[in-house]
Ligand SMILES: Nc1ncnc2c1ncn2[C@@H]1O[C@H](COP(=O)(O)OP(=O)(O)OP(=O)(O)O)[C@@H](O)[C@H]1O
C-alpha cells in the first residue's frame with residue numbers, strides 16, 4: 001500500500017506547505033515514488049513553493065470530478081525524479097472534496113505505484129483539513145513555539161484519533177511532532193516556548209525541529225524546496241527529519257543558541 | 269416575549285441551565301444579560317449549560333459560534349449544550365461546544381437533576397453507588413470530551429487545556445490534568461478527583477466548582493485530590 005502522510009497543524013501559517021514541499025522532495029531524493037497533494041482548495045500555494053505554478057493545467061478537483069485523469073493532472077517535479085505534484089484548484093470551493101472522491105484518488109495513486117502520498121492540509125479544522133487527514137496512516141503535526149499554535153495542534157491530534165478513516169476502523173494514526181520556526185535565542189529570552197515545554201504539553205514523539213531561517217523565504221521565492229539548499233540550516237534540519245521518518249536515528253540539531261566564534265566575536 | 273425567552277435555573281447546586289426558546293442570538297444576549305444584571309453576584313463567572321429542548325428543529329438556525337462567544341462575553345462559562353438535534357451536533361462541536369448527551373432516554377438528564385434537588389431537600393436519600401469504571405488510554409485532547417454518567421473515569425494519560433471530563437462518579441487522571449473536570453455530575457457528593465499533576469482550568473464535584481485560576485499556586489503542578497466537605501470544595505496534595 002502507498003503510505004499516506006498528512007502534514008497538518010490547525011493554526012495557519014506555521015509552515016505546513018514549506019514542510020510538505022521539503023518532505024516530499026526528501027522522500028523522492030531517496031528513491032521513493034512520491035506524490036504531494038495540495039488540499040488547500042481555493043488558495044493554491046504548494047505549486048508556487050515547488051516552482052511548478054506555470055505548468056498547472058488540471059487540478060485535484062478536476063480529477064475528483066472526473067474532468068481530467070490523474071495522469072493528466074499530476075505534474076512531474078523539475079528538481080528531483082520520482083516526485084509528482086497534484087495542485088489545488090484556485091476557483092472551486094472546499095465542498096468539492098468528498099471522502100469518496102479523495103478515496104478514489106488515493107486508490108489510483110496506489111495503483112500507479114506511489115510509495116508515499118503527502119497531503120498538505122489547509123489551516124483550520126473544517127472540511128479541507130478533515131479531508132486531508134481522512135485517509136492518513138501518519139500525521140506530521142507542525143507546531144510553532146507559541147501557545148496558540150500548540151493548542152491548535154492539540155486539537156488536531158484529537159481529531160486525528162477520532163475523525164479519520166483509521167480511527168473509525170479502531171486503529172490509530174501514527175503521530176509525529178515537527179516544531180518549525182524555532183528560534184533558540186527567543187526561547188532563551190523567554191519569548192517563545194521551548195521544545196521541552198511543547199513536548200510536555202502535547203506528549204507526542206518529536207520527529208524534528210526546524211530553525212527559523214532566512215533560507216526558507218529565499219527558497220520559496222526561487223520555487224525550490226528548502227531541502228535542496230544543502231548549505232542552509234533549515235534545509236539540513238528538514239533532511240534530518242526525512243531520515244528520522246524513514247527510521248534512521250539522527251540526533252537533533254539547531255536547538256542551542258549559536259555561540260559566536262572567535263572571528264565573529266572580533267568582527268561582528 | 270422576552271419575558272419567557274429564557275429561564276435560568278440552578279438545577280445542580282451551582283450549574284445553571286439556560287433553556288432557549290429562540291435561536292435569535294441578540295434576543296438570547298438580551299435575556300441572559302438582564303438575568304445576569306439582576307443578580308450579578310450569583311452569576312459572575314458561573315458555569316452554564318445550554319438546553320435546546322424547546323427549540324426542536326429550530327436548532328438548525330442557531331449560530332453555535334456566536335452563541336458560545338456571547339455566553340463567554342457575558343461572563344459565563346459555557347460548560348456544554350444539550351438536547352440539540354443530531355444534525356446540529358457537528359456544528360456545535362466545531363464551535364467548541366461540549367455536547368452533553370442525555371443518555372438513551374432524553375429525559376435522563378432531567379431525572380438526574382431532579383434527584384439532585386430531592387437530595388438537597390432530604391439529605392438522607394442514599395446516593396446510588398456507581399461501580400462501573402471506564403478507562404481511557406489515550407490523552408484527552410483540546411476540544412475532546414468524555415461523558416460517563418454511569419460511573420468513574422480513569423484516564424491513563426494527560427488531559428489537555430480545553431478538554432472536558434464529566435463523570436457520574438470519581439475521576440482519576442494519571443498524568444497532567446489541564447482541562448475541566450466535573451465529577452459527581454449526577455449529584456454524588458462523595459465523588460472525588462485525583463490527579464498526578466493538577467493544572468486544571470476548572471474542577472467541580474456535584475455542581476460545586478472552582479476555577480483553578482484563583483487557588484493556591486503551590487498546589488499547581490503537584491499530585492492532588494479534590495473532594496467535597498459539606499458545601500465546600502477541598503483541594504489537597506496527595507503525598
Ligand atoms: N523555518 C522557517 N523559517 C522562516 N520562515 C518560515 C519557516 N517556515 C515557514 N516560514 C514562513 O512562514 C510562512 C508560512 O509558511 P507556509 O506557507 O509553509 O505555512 P502554512 O502552514 O502552509 O500556511 P497556511 O496555513 O496558510 O497554509 C511563509 O512565509 C514561510 O516562508
Ligand SMILES: [Mg+2]
Pocket residue numbers: 016017018040045120121122
Ligand atoms: Mg499552506
